[in-house]
Amino acid sequence: MSFLEVNDLHVEFPTSDGLVKAVDGVTFAIERGETLAIVGESGSGKTVTNLALMGLLSKRAARISGSAVIKRGDEDVELIDLADEEMRQIRGKNVAMIFQDPMSSLHPYYSIGDQIIEAHQVHNDVDERVSKARAIELLDMVGIPDASERIKAFPHQFSGGMRQRVMIAMALVNSPELLIADEPTTALDVTVQAQILKLLRELQEELKMAIILITHDLGVVAGAADRVNVMYAGKIVESAPVRDLYANPLMPYTHGLLASIPRMDRRAGESGKRLSAIAGQPPSLIALPAGCAFVPRCTFSNRVSGGASRCESSMPALTEHVPGHFARCHLEGASL
Amino acid sequence: MINYLARRIAISMAILLAVSFAVYLIFAILPFDPAALTCGKNCNNPAIIEANRRRLGYDLPIWQQYFVFLKGLFMGRTFGEGAATIFCPAPSFGYSYQEHACVTNSIIEALPVTLSLAIGALVLWLIIGVGLGILAARFRGRAADTGSTIFVLIGTSLPTFLTGLLLLVFVVVKWRILPYPSGNYTPLFENPLAWLNTMILPWITLAFAYAALYTRFVRNAVIETLSEDFIRTARAKGLSEKVVLRKHTLRAALAPLTTMAGLDFAGLLGGAILTEAVFNLPGLGRLSLGAVIDFDLPIIVATTILAATIVIFMNLLVDILYAFIDPRVRVAA
C-alpha cells in the first residue's frame, strides 16, 4: 500500500444556484519521498481536493465522500470523516500545507518567530526555548539570512519570496511526511519562483518527505515533480510520470496546457508568449454534461471513432494506455 | 516612536488652538451682545451692561479677548476691579453671570457625572456588544445569531430618549424598582449604592444603542476575519478551534474596535444630552443645554472647547494604542 491513497473522493457544495461538484471521483496515490504535481486551470478542484484531505473544509459548506488513507507509523488512518481532535493531531504534524499568497497567509500581528514557535509548540510538549531554537534552525535551512535576529520581525517586513520561505519553515518545523504546496509560487515573480521550487526540491532530498505540488502552470512541473495528475472540472483527466506526459500527452486538454507553456528556447520574438492558450472557459460545475466535460473546447473530438457525439454522451473512463500512463479520453492512444 | 509621539502631540495642540479660536470667532460673529446677556432677560440698564462689558473684557477686540482667555487657562483670571473683584483660578474658562460662578467650577461639578455615565455605559456596551457579536459569528445562522440580529434591529432603531423614557415608565413609575431621579448626583465614593441607583438606568439607555451597533460590527468583523488566509494557516498548523478563535481571530477582528470605542467614548464625554435630560442628571450635557437655553456664552464656549479637546486627545490616544496592537502601524511610525 502507498503512503497516501485517495479513492473516489467527492466534494460537493450545496449552494443557492445548485450543487457544485468541485471534486468528482478523484483517485490517486503517493509514495513516501515522491512529488506529485496536480495541474489544472483555476477552478478545477485542486485546492478543494487537498483541503478535504486536511479536514479544512467547513463541514457546513461541504459534503465529502470517498476515502483517503494515510500511513501513520504502522497505522492506517482514514482522513475523511476523522474526528476533529485526531485530524488536528495530524495537521501540521504528519501533513503540512503552504498556500498561494504568503502575505495574507501569515498573521499580520505576530512576529514570524512567534508563529513558527506556535506551530512547534502545538505538537511538542517542550520548553519554548527548544521551539525557538528549532524555529531558528528552520529559518536558517530555508535560507533566511541572520535567522536569530529576523525571527523577531513581522511578515510585512519581508519580501514575497522571503515570506514564502517563512511559510515553508513553519510547515516543516515538525518534519511532516507530506507537504501540500498549493500554488506556492503563483504570487511570486519568475526568478523568485525558480528559487522557491529549487528550495522545495533540496528540502525534499534532505527530509525525504512526499510533496503534493499544486499549480495551474505545467511549466513549473518539469524539473520539480515525479508524477503529474491533470485535473479538469473536478476529475483527473490524465496521470503520468512527468517525462511521459511531456513527451506523449494522451488527452487533448493536457496537450493544450503543454502548448500554452511559454518556452525559453523559442526565438526571441516568440519567447514568453502564450502561443495557444486553450480557447473557451471551463464548464460550470453545477450542470456538468453527461459525457466528457472538455467537449466544447476540444479540437480533437472529430477524430474519435464515433465522432463528437460519443464524447458528448458518454464519459470516458480513466484508462491505462501505456503502463503507468492514464488518460480519460475516447481517442485511441497516441493520436495527438 | 518618540519622534512620532512628539509630532502627534504637537499637531494635536495646533489643532486644538485652531479649534478654540474658531469657536471664539463664531461667537463673536453671532448677532448677540454678550454683555447685554449678562444682566438677565428683561434688563435694559445700559449702565450695568457697560460695566459688565468692561468687567468681562467684551470691550476688547476679538483676538485680544481670545488671548486673555488663553492666558486665563494657564494663570487664572481676575474679573473687574476694587471691591467687586472676582478671581477665577487656573484653568479659568471664564465667568458666568447667569450662574454667578467661575465656569470652571460648573464644569468640575458636572464632569464626574458625565464621566460616570460614559465609563459605565462604555463598559456595559463593550461587554454586551463584543460578547454577543462573537457569539453570533460563531453560531452563524443559528438561534444565537437570529437573537442577536433582533437585538441589533431594536437597538439601532429605538431612539435613546425613547429607551430612556420606557425604562423610566416601567422600572421607576410602574414597578417601582428604582426611585425617581432626583436631579442630584451622589459620587461613587460617598455612597456607592445611591450612585449605582442613579446611574444604572442611564447606563442601560446609552449602552443599548451602542451595544447594538457594536454587536453588528463585531459579528461582521469576526466572520470576515475567519475567512482570512491566515486563519486557514492557523488551522493547518493543527491549532484547536479555541486558539484559532481567541488568539488569531479576535486579535485581528477586534483591533478596529479600539478606534471606534475611543471616538464614541470621546463623543459621550462631551455630554450625552438626551440621556442626561431624560434622567435629570446634572452632567456636562445638561450644563450645555441649560447654557444654550439661557444664552450663557462663557459656558457654551467652555463646553464646546472642552468637547473638542476630548475628541482631539482621544484620537491621539487611540492612534498610540493602535500602534501597540498593529505592528504594521508601529513600524511605519
Ligand SMILES: Nc1ncnc2c1ncn2[C@@H]1O[C@H](COP(=O)(O)OP(=O)(O)O)[C@@H](O)[C@H]1O
Ligand atoms: N465553499 C465553497 N462553496 C461553493 N463552491 C466552492 C467553495 N469552495 C470552492 N468552490 C468551488 O469549487 C471549485 C474548485 O475550486 P478550487 O479547488 O479552489 O479550484 P482550484 O484550486 O483548482 O483553482 C471552484 O469552482 C470553486 O468555485
Ligand code: SF4
Ligand atoms: S473525450 Fe472527446 S471531447 Fe473529451 S478530450 Fe477526448 S476527444 Fe476531446
Ligand SMILES: [Mg+2]
Ligand atoms: Mg486553488
